[in-house]
């Protein structure tokens with residue numbers, strides 16, 4: 001019987017939920033504009049969804065460590081060993097800070113039950129730690145953990161950004177019958193999971209309580225792209241007969257006026273004649 005009881009200390013904040021579309025381009029993350037696909041199909045996840053990773057997003061909820069954590073797990077992103085049985089599972093995602101910027105070098109220490117629901121408490125089977133890469137990404141290769149009494153299906157993980165406190169939490173699988181009865185289960189910690197042949201591909205993004213500079217505010221583009229330009233300039237007082245260029249063409253002013261955006265020569269034939 002598991003001692004992972006009492007979720008009383010759990011935070012109930014909204015969390016950035018699921019997950020990156022598989023194959024999402026890393027450059028989007030580097031630009032600080034993660035184009036996350038939060039397409040959880042399971043209705044149980046719907047209420048707490050955060051539609052976007054934006055400034056002020058709440059951190060991933062904490063969960064109980066349970067009785068089976070062991071320090072000093074091996075450095076490895078694959079928990080598969082010779083003879084490992086079970087449905088292959090990859091879990092991938094990113095670790096973000098509070099401003100939704102990815103964090104490189106975050107320690108993730110995973111541990112889980114084997115296909116029969118048993119933890120290895122003497123060795124380190126199904127235990128391993130890794131670090132997020134330069135884009136804040138991680139990927140775990142493992143198996144779908146087995147069930148054991150008292151709990152729904154889950155993975156355990158501890159995360160620690162450099163110089164920051166440890167977050168201990170768990171990850172869950174959509175559509176598990178025991179999700180409805182496990183008092184520790186938190187739908188904000190559901191992964192997105194999809195079938196990939198005989199294997200499963202899961203995704204989850206973490207948000208750590210790490211203050212971040214949100215970065216430069218995007219500057220609104222004052223004019224559409226592809227403005228051709230020229231000597232014509234808004235704000236200029238033109239007189240009849242003045243010559244300008246715009247878009248590679250020359251124009252002659254037909255009547256005196258002070259130019260305004262939107263009055264570019266091609267747009268106002270009453271003011272400008274192409275020459």
Ligand SMILES: [Fe+2]
Nearest residue numbers: 066151154156
């Ligand atoms: Fe557990």
